[in-house]
Structure formats: structure tokens, C-alpha cells
Amino acid sequence: MTDKLTTLLAEGKDYYWALRQGHEGGAEALREAGIDDETLDALRALQEGILRSPAATAKAADHLYFKVTLPGDVTAYFAPLVTEHSVETGTELFPERVVWTFAHTELQYCTGGDTPMTARLVHGAEESKHCRAGDVMLIPENTLLTYDSSEVHGYGHAHIFTMNLSTRPRTFYDALPRMRLAYRGLSGGSHTEVLGLAELGSRIEVLDWSQLVSPRATGGRELPTWLRNGWDAREWTRALDYAEGTKSLVVAAPDREPDDYLEWGHGSSLCQVNPVISEAEAAVTDCVFPSGWTASPVWTELWTVLRGTAVVRQTLAPLHAAATEAQIASGVTLVVPGGARVTVEDASDDLVVRRLAGSCAHNGHWAMMEAKLVADGIAGRSRG
Secondary structure, three states, rough: OHHHHHHHHOOOOOHHHHHHHHHHHHHHHHHHOOOHHHHHHHHHHHHHOOOOOOOOEEEEOEEEEEEEEOOOEEEOOOOOOOEEEOEHHHHHHEEOEEEOOOOOEEEEEEEEEEEEEEOOOOOOOOEEEEOOOOOEEEEEOOOOOEEEEOEOOOEEEEEEEEEEEOOOOOOOOOOHHHHHHHHHHOOOOOOOOOOOOOEEEHHHOOHHHHHHHOOOOOOOOOOHHOOOOOOOOOHHHHHHHHOOOOOOOOOOOOOOOOOOOOOEHHHHOOOOEEEEEEEEOEEEEEEOOOOOOOOOHHHHHHHHEEEEEEEEEOOOOOOOOEEEEEEEEEEEEEEOOOEEEEEEEOOOOOOOOEEEEEOOOOOHHHHHHHHHHHOOOOOOOOOO
């Protein structure tokens, strides 16, 4: 076992490399590497100590779901997409009422349903909110959330679940790509019952993610929680939130078309942005990148491509000797590791990318939101 692990780690074939074979169908690659369930468990146990940043992974959603029964006889359907160091995403359907405590901060891009929900925050406050297709929802860690889900008109509560825990390197849903490995016969599936994949596209309201770009009349319109003490105190309140965490379930949605996005950056990093959520726990910004756009983000981001096409080329720190190139289009999620040099090439005119940062403190997302608030004439007002 020791010699095998030494060889695997020296070749860069770690736990996440093995998981990726579940999507790529790499049965031969796993066999050649000598990876069985025992080796996979050993790689998993070593993972956090050997990996410094996620791989620059790009994956397209396929909407093939595993049915999972959670404590309390809760039924949920999961379709894993990306599972990397500190970042993960996929799609999910809740066809019935769900009560769940989140042990992590999660962002959900709602793709279906008209769902009332109640949140009990960690400090005891209780909030009632509504989540509809097109909304973006930030669920702070330790929130007890009740989704009153029902498949009204055939659509349950569906969303893209996504996490960027770049300051807390933890993975929560790695069991799902492990199920993919077992389903495809690439591992023995000794850890969980191997369930068939279900095609649930007909039960999800929005399959074409380009429909998430434009404002909707029903969209959430919450302002950042750090405006609750007024504009002049925004920096102090934001600093408090950085230390204690966001104190609310936040639901917001795009409020302008891409032609009205704000200009942001300069030189080869000039693009157009529309911040949607800007919180201590996470930030979401929709962006239009022109061909030739380049940047080196300090903090890891997850990019969800809503519409359009492009080629994204990345080289990784520290020496940038190796490059990856991904063809992106609507439905693709891309990992942008912190320290990477990123170049967007061959971008179509309608390209819109939704960026998720682990906090508005990362990569200047707080400043994008402040610029938007000024442009909208909200500067100087308290939270609405």
C-alpha cells in the first residue's frame, strides 16, 4: 500500500483525480493506477494535507440525479457536477417539504419552483422568505431552513447548489461523485448502496441557464446586509460581518440586462459586471467578459456559465508552466483557482458568466457592489 500511494501521489493522482474519472469514464485509468476502494479511502484521508488549490476543472451539467434519503425521511435528488478542494457545485431537486440544518455556507441559484421558506439563524432570529426561479439565495452556515416544497404545476424546488469554502477547506458532498464511480463500475461501491441515475429534466422549470440572466418581475431585491446601519457605517458593519458572519438569509436576483452592466476594471481586465449578492459569507457577480480579458484572482472562484460561449485558458501558480484550456458554454461550471492566470478567448457577444467568490472581501466584489449602489442612487440609504 505504501509504495502504491507514494507512486500515485508523485504522479499527482490524488483523490479528486480519481473522482473525476466518474465523469470522464476512466475505468482504464483507474485500473492502470491500481486504485481500488481501499486505495481511494487512503487518498481521501490524505487529501487535505497534500493539496493547496483546486484543479481548473470544467464540467457541463447533465441532470442525471441520484435519489437520496436524508435523516427525517427527506427525499432529495442530487446531480454532482464539480467536487474539488474547497469548492463544489451541482444541481438538486427538492420535490417535497424539507427541513435541514446547513453545516456550511451554501449558495443556491434557483432553477424552479415557487417556494416559501423559513430560516432559523444561528443567533436565534427567524425569517420568512420566498424563493422563485431566477433568484440567488445565500444560506449562512448553521441555518435551520424549512423549504415548503411541493411540485406545483409539475415543478419542485430546484437549484444549482454551489459552495466556495476557500477559507475552510472542507468537502461535504463527495459521496455523490463516489456514487458515480460505483454506478459506472469504476469502484465497488462499498460505502453506499448503488442507485440508478434518474433523468428529471421534465420536473425542473429552468434547464436552459441563459434564462437566469434577465431580471424577473418576481425576483428578490434584497440589498447587502452591511447597509443595515446606513451607508456611512457600511465599512464598520461589513467588518463586523467578516468576523461574525452574515446574519440573514439573503435572496436577490439580477436587476438589469447585460447591456446595462457596470464597466469594471481597466486595460486587459476591463469587463462589465452586475453584482447580485455581496456578503461576508459569499459574493455573486454576473459578468460579461470580452475576448482577450485576462486577470489573476487572488482567491479561488467558481464560474457558472449562464449563456454564450468562450475558450478559457488558465495557467497555475507558482510557475505557470502548465496550461489548461476549457470550452465553456451555458450549463458549464469552471473552477478558477486562486493565483491562476486566466484568459478568456473567442468570447461570443452574448457571454454572461456568474462568478462566486467565498466572500465579498475576495477579489474586490465588495467594491463592485458599492459602485452599483452608487450608480443606482442607493448610496446614503439604509438597507431596504
